[in-house]
Every structure is written in structure tokens, then in C-alpha cells.
Amino acid sequence: MGGVPRPSRAELAAAKDRTIPDVLAPGLDVLFCGINPGLYSGYTGHHFARPGNRFWPALHASGFTPRLLRPDEQDELTGFGLGVTNLVARATARADELTDDELRRGGERLVRVVREHQPRMLAVVGITAYRTAFDVPKAVIGRQPTAIGDAGVWVLPNPSGLNAHYQLDALAAEFRKLREALR
Template identity: 65%
Template structure:
């Protein structure tokens, strides 16, 4: 039985985020001959082109990010967001499922993944070639139209990822494994090597492709795009995401049938 699709629109609890404009509707998905899903060509976002199943192909498009106006959550609203959860952006048969460590307080207050100003996930996603322009976090619901999704290893929000316990990461790794088995993405990209090492008991794991799959998906580890990670610049983060995209494009899933 195919699991019910989860809502991918930006959930905006309370007054923390009030977009001034409405983003594009999520692209409708159709089942391909390989058993996966791909966006219907008429519904593709500007800048995307058709390609073989499992590939992500992006043609040049505008690079200026869309900047909806919204009120910044205040200190009280951020404090109240601790331990909240936010919905995944997920669908069956995605090309790449990105896995954050856990939501930050900005994400929990707005309902948008990687929402804190200064987080470099969305710029790196564009620099790496996954999107034709830099998306605003409020546009996260459009990601499945590119074959992309977002979830987290640990669901509860915190101010910093280092507030999580090792036991939470181990439990989160098991939950993630079950989720991957259920939704069957082609690739899983864990965004944070330290969390991956602890959660999956791989103390010597490095960045890039991992030798073992995760519930049948090809597994990749990326640097943490948090602004607190001073080891990576926007340029080197973009290059790391670009290396993943090159692997995705160069190693498509085998055709079925």
C-alpha cells in the first residue's frame, strides 16, 4: 500500500511568519515507467527540463532569490518553539532526500526547514546545481517538483544541534532507516557528518558517498550548512553539494521493465 502523502506546504504556526506572496503550487507528480515519480512537464518550474528517470537536470534561470516579507520571530516566540516538530517535505520515489540533524528554533517557529538567516543550505542547493535559482525557505513545498525532499534525523527542535544526546541520534537513525524504506528515495544525503557518525555508529565516516546503502538508497554525507560551521565557506559548501549532484546525474537508477 502506498503511504499517504504528507503535506509539503510551509506550515506557519502562530504569528511567526507571514509571507507577503504566495509561492507556486507544488508540481503534480506522475508515475514513470521505472516505478518512480517525475513531475509532469507542463507543471515543471521555470528553468527545469525533462530527462531520464532518476536524473536532475536544471537549465540556467534567474539567480536572485525570491524574498517574501515576513515578520521575524521574537525571542519569546523562538523560546516557545523549542521541542516542536515540523512536517517533512517528502514524497514517494524522490531522487534525493536531504536529512538535517534536527530543526532549529527558526525552523520550528516558521515551519520552514533551514529557515534561520545565515543558514547556507538553500544557497548551497542552488550553487550545487539542484535548483535553477536560490529558493527561499518558504518555497520548500516546490522541492518535490525537482525530485528533492527534506527530513531530519531527530524531529524535535533545539537552539543548537549539540543539545541533542547520542541516544537521540541513535534513535533518529533507526527512524530515518524506516522512513527511507517506506518512501524509497534513490539517494539519501545526511547534512552533518558528526551526527551521522554518532547515529549510525560510523566513527570514521567522512564526507561523500558511503560504502553501505541505507534501506536500499545510495548514501552520501554532506557538511552541516549551519552558519556556526566555520570550516566551510559558501563556495566550498556549494562545491560539496555539486559533487553530490554530479554523482546523482552520473549514476542514475537502472531502468525497470
């Protein structure tokens, strides 16, 4: 993982509530939005950093990146027209530690970020968090019927290794549908 030593339990616990900077640039093709950083990401300062998280492999397998990037290479994303943010900035051990109010406030902030940076597509990774943040309880994976300004909205499955509903191949297939929709 880019030379970052494996954190101890105490180091992970100390990462609670830390934030990581967004990876943003104006006019991206896709702004990916996670739910919130896990403790491993809070510890490293990198998005989707926990070993076993399938964001980076899915990004590569779907053709968004020409090679498999490591979390510590996240700043290279903008060169591929991609960015990353989170609905909620603070790191937690599990996404279910977030309140519905936090998710809704995160959705409001996300709308401001999208309006400011104007990506072609916002891709939220995590259907349950998306439903809560944007008050669309029946939303499904894929393109959403709403937009934020000129940006389309797409929902992808959560790439966490804890999401047993999607194995890497199925996850990459959903990411690929998004990439193909941008053509």
C-alpha cells in the first residue's frame, strides 16, 4: 500500500473523526462520492485505503484508469478526469455510525461541490446512503432521473469489502456502465 505501515488498533482508534481532503478539479468527467472515510482511510489520509476495498480495482477493471492505482496515488485521478469526495467528511469504523442528519447535510454540501466544480457526472458509491442523503427511498443502482445543474447523477454499489452483494466482477461491470454512459 505505497509503503504505509499497517496501523495498530490504537492508531486506527485515533483516526476516528479525522477528515481527508477531496480530490477535485473543475470540469471532471466523474466525481465519485463515497459515504465517509473509514478509520484506515482516516489513518492514511487516502480515499478507499482499507485493504479489501474494491474501489481502486473496480476503477481499473472498468477502464477508468489505465493501471491499478494505489490509494496513495489518488491525486493522479484528476489527470484521468476523475475526482473523489465523501458525503460525510469524518472517519468512522462503520458507515452505520453516521446519522441521517449527517447524510442529509452531506448531500446538501455535495450539491454545492458539484455546482462549483461542474463534473459531467456525480457517482455516489453506496445506494443506502444516497437514498437517505437525497431523500429518494426507492432509488436503484444506475443513472438517476435527476441531475445537479448539468451534472448527471449515477449510483454505484458500495465498493467496501463488507458489501457481499457485489463481487469485484459485478462491481466493475457497474462502474463500466457508468464509463460507457459518458461516451
